[in-house]
Amino acid sequence: MISLLLAAALSLAADTTVRYDGRLNQLHVAIPRIEATITVDGMLDEPAWRSAALLAGFSQFAPVDQRPADDSTTVLVWYSSTAIHFGIRAYEAHGAVHATLADRDKIASDDYVQLLLDTFDDHRQAYVFGVNPLGVQSDGRLNEGNQSRSAGFGGAAGARDTVDLSADFTYESRGHVTPWGYEVEVRIPFKALRYGAQKSLTFGMQVVRQVQHSGFQDTWTPSKRAAASFLAQSGALEGLTELSRGLVFDVNPELSAVGTGTPRAGTAGGWRYDTPNAQIGGNLRYSVTNNLTLNATVKPDFSQVEADVQQVVYDPRNALFYPEKRPFFLDGLEQFDTPNRLVYTRRIVQPGIAVKLTGKAAGTNLAFLSAIDDPINSATHDRPVYNIVRLRRDIGRSNTVGMVFTDKEDGGVYNRVGELDGRVVFGGVYSARAQVGMSATRGLNDRAPLWDGVFQREGHTFGLRYGISGTHRDFRAASGFISRPGQVNLSFDNHWTFYGHEGAFIERWTTGVTPLTNWSYARFFAGKGGNDPKLHFNNHFTLRGGWTVFPSIFFESFKYDPALYSSFRLAVPNSRGGVDTTAYVGGQRLANIDVVVGFTTPQWKHFDFGVTNIVAIDENFYEWSGANVILINATMNWRPTDKLRVNGLYSHQEFIRRTDNSEVAIRRIPRLKVEYQLARPIFLRLVGQYDSQYQDALRDDSRTGLPILIYNAKTNRYTPSVRFSANSIRGDALFSYQPTPGTVLFVGYGSSLVEPDAFSFRELQRTSDGFFVKLSYLFSAGGR
Numbered sequence: 001m002i003s004l005l006l007a008a009a010l011s012l013a014a015d016t017t018v019r020y021d022g023r024l025n026q027l028h029v030a031i032p033r034i035e036a037t038i039t040v041d042g043m044l045d046e047p048a049w050r051s052a053a054l055l056a057g058f059s060q061f062a063p064v065d066q067r068p069a070d071d072s073t074t075v076l077v078w079y080s081s082t083a084i085h086f087g088i089r090a091y092e093a094h095g096a097v098h099a100t101l102a103d104r105d106k107i108a109s110d111d112y113v114q115l116l117l118d119t120f121d122d123h124r125q126a127y128v129f130g131v132n133p134l135g136v137q138s139d140g141r142l143n144e145g146n147q148s149r150s151a152g153f154g155g156a157a158g159a160r161d162t163v164d165l166s167a168d169f170t171y172e173s174r175g176h177v178t179p180w181g182y183e184v185e186v187r188i189p190f191k192a193l194r195y196g197a198q199k200s201l202t203f204g205m206q207v208v209r210q211v212q213h214s215g216f217q218d219t220w221t222p223s224k225r226a227a228a229s230f231l232a233q234s235g236a237l238e239g240l241t242e243l244s245r246g247l248v249f250d251v252n253p254e255l256s257a258v259g260t261g262t263p264r265a266g267t268a269g270g271w272r273y274d275t276p277n278a279q280i281g282g283n284l285r286y287s288v289t290n291n292l293t294l295n296a297t298v299k300p301d302f303s304q305v306e307a308d309v310q311q312v313v314y315d316p317r318n319a320l321f322y323p324e325k326r327p328f329f330l331d332g333l334e335q336f337d338t339p340n341r342l343v344y345t346r347r348i349v350q351p352g353i354a355v356k357l358t359g360k361a362a363g364t365n366l367a368f369l370s371a372i373d374d375p376i377n378s379a380t381h382d383r384p385v386y387n388i389v390r391l392r393r394d395i396g397r398s399n400t401v402g403m404v405f406t407d408k409e410d411g412g413v414y415n416r417v418g419e420l421d422g423r424v425v426f427g428g429v430y431s432a433r434a435q436v437g438m439s440a441t442r443g444l445n446d447r448a449p450l451w452d453g454v455f456q457r458e459g460h461t462f463g464l465r466y467g468i469s470g471t472h473r474d475f476r477a478a479s480g481f482i483s484r485p486g487q488v489n490l491s492f493d494n495h496w497t498f499y500g501h502e503g504a505f506i507e508r509w510t511t512g513v514t515p516l517t518n519w520s521y522a523r524f525f526a527g528k529g530g531n532d533p534k535l536h537f538n539n540h541f542t543l544r545g546g547w548t549v550f551p552s553i554f555f556e557s558f559k560y561d562p563a564l565y566s567s568f569r570l571a572v573p574n575s576r577g578g579v580d581t582t583a584y585v586g587g588q589r590l591a592n593i594d595v596v597v598g599f600t601t602p603q604w605k606h607f608d609f610g611v612t613n614i615v616a617i618d619e620n621f622y623e624w625s626g627a628n629v630i631l632i633n634a635t636m637n638w639r640p641t642d643k644l645r646v647n648g649l650y651s652h653q654e655f656i657r658r659t660d661n662s663e664v665a666i667r668r669i670p671r672l673k674v675e676y677q678l679a680r681p682i683f684l685r686l687v688g689q690y691d692s693q694y695q696d697a698l699r700d701d702s703r704t705g706l707p708i709l710i711y712n713a714k715t716n717r718y719t720p721s722v723r724f725s726a727n728s729i730r731g732d733a734l735f736s737y738q739p740t741p742g743t744v745l746f747v748g749y750g751s752s753l754v755e756p757d758a759f760s761f762r763e764l765q766r767t768s769d770g771f772f773v774k775l776s777y778l779f780s781a782g783g784r
Contacts, residue, residue: 021057095213118204133182215546332358380411546602586624742778
């Protein structure tokens with residue numbers, strides 16, 4: 001093995017003109033221009049590669065930074081007038097290479113390399129082009145400052161912003177496993193990128209390699225975890241001139257047909273199928289300039305989008321968030337990022353027509369979206385109209401200031417939101433963010449405010465994140481997502497990170513303490529104590545080989561919220577032998593303690609597993625009393641071959657009364673997804689999900705033990721809470737052929753069933769099913 005590595009290294013050194021060693025801070029690359037046409041086949045044997053610049057000298061970034069990488073990586077880079085080319089040689093002398101014929105964006109369990117291109121060299125956002133050893137692609141955007149950090153319970157000091165993999169770009173990549181590691185060839189056409197109009201351009205450049213046998217993550221530049229910006233530590237590809245995108249004009253017509261089935265009413269039995277006429281729609285993409293792109297859609301079809309994973313409700317006062325998955329909205333979605341999610345495109349349910357302009361000009365990010373939604377989603381049976389504008393201006397090397405305006409018009413009802421936000425990075429490890437906004441909604445107060453502020457330090461050992469945010473009870477964002485209005489939230493997250501020596505069993509340990517609380521908006525400004533004060537002690541261990549363990553303990557106190565129980569009454573026996581209805585008033589405060597234990601395994605070649613288990617004395621929101629609570633979230637991935645993938649999820653939520661150990665409620669959701677990749681563009685997917693729910697008849701458990709009555713709006717009466725259970729099964733099958741983004745054939749089937757007894761699989765009754773077919777083809781002017 002050593003002789004093979006040495007021979008490959010000597011051969012490469014002899015052919016390459018200039019070497020740029022990251023550990024020697026040789027980070028400014030004079031990228032060579034070579035007018036050559038090559039075949040992207042995963043073999044770096046064309047003459048052009050012998051004149052490419054060579055990026056080498058990688059450093060470890062995670063779990064411990066600033067150490068030389070254990071596994072050698074070299075990246076060749078050159079460009080022509082129409083594309084930029086990368087040749088990756090990843091050497092692996094310690095363990096087996098993980099490589100599967102995965103679907104797009106499903107390579108997290110494989111070894112992989114990410115190429116980060118900051119095409120405006122502004123240290124704020126970058127294209128991310130990922131490839132596994134076989135050249136399978138995983139692409140998206142990294143947008144610093146607004147996206148979530150890569151951390152579990154206890155956090156992880158210096159964790160970089162999460163890459164949003166929702167966007168799909170058109171580029172070529174092929175690779176293969178070798179005796180010494182793996183080799184991948186990548187061609188990224190300039191028409192897939194947005195960049196400035198200068199005659200000579202500089203692209204920020206970073207390379208990230210994930211090594212699965214060790215769990216280590218390496219970077220070309222010696223990036224520090226103690227930094228407010230990951231992208232600001234990138235290198236640079238300098239001197240790109242006379243780039244040609246050609247004409248970027250894509251037309252993507254779609255044809256879809258759907259058939260839905262339901263049982264016939266009455267005694268006739270059988271099934272009734274509704275098969276409306278096939279729908280014709282499509283998308284258009286046109287680059288107005290090198291950095292401004294216009295998108296339009298007419299009757300887009302979203303039937304191929306995988307159903308959301310069912311979520312359980314931990315706190316009924318908070319709305320559940322589901323991420324955007326639909327292709328039209330995903331393109332350029334990062335341009336609409338704001339603190340507090342004031343833009344949430346899932347509010348637009350089924351647009352008949354929509355247009356979008358996104359890009360960057362003169363140091364300002366611009367995003368505009370206008371859509372006319374279907375009247376079925378209107379409270380007034382009109383067509384809701386959405387208009388959304390997001391601007392963000394660069395100031396200095398890492399600072400920004402931005403604004404948002406959203407407007408939803410639905411008949412005579414409107415909702416408008418305006419806001420200003422800014423972010424400042426200073427001192428290398430410090431950042432601060434602020435946001436103020438105002439909404440106006442017909443029928444509520446004329447104006448209602450929102451505000452938010454965060455101060456953050458990302459130190460090598462000590463870090464902190466202090467934040468405060470508030471939303472008025474009448475603040476509404478009809479084009480955004482506010483989990484719970486009418487609240488003020490304050491938190492002080494302090495964490496310390498300790499690093500083990502090289503080869504230690506504990507590679508990194510982050511421990512932290514976070515006091516936090518929330519107030520109702522009026523209570524906060526009245527100067528009263530917090531509604532729900534909490535104190536969290538978090539721990540996060542990274543162990544040798546890629547294991548993580550996160551034990552934590554939470555101490556919490558919850559104040560009774562009368563608004564949550566406004567529809568509750570108590571049934572009180574009277575002296576006449578009947579029942580009187582009296583107001584329901586819960587105990588004023590619940591004291592809780594939660595113990596969290598979780599772990600994730602390494603990404604082994606064929607298997608990985610993770611579980612989070614919470615055992616608590618916690619709030620029973622059903623009856624406002626203390627309960628013994630068990631929460632379990634587990635995920636499993638099994639890859640028996642390089643083409644077959646099995647993903648399992650299990651969510652468990654159980655509430656047990658502390659007074660008599662009876663069951664208040666239990667919900668169990670197992671989900672299984674099986675994918676078989678026949679070839680790189682073709683796969684079969686089967687998804688099955690079971691949702692079992694049980695709830696006991698409710699009573700005033702914390703005080704009187706009397707039955708609870710709940711208001712029934714249909715009968716205008718209070719009726720006793722009754723025990724109920726529901727067991728539903730959903731199955732979906734999909735055949736997908738997608739040679740390039742935009743050109744697809746989807747054939748799918750879905751069915752819903754119910755049964756009386758949980759997990760018995762007897763007396764199953766089908767309640768609905770549906771078929772769909774979708775065809776689309778991407779016509780792209782100017783070729784590749």
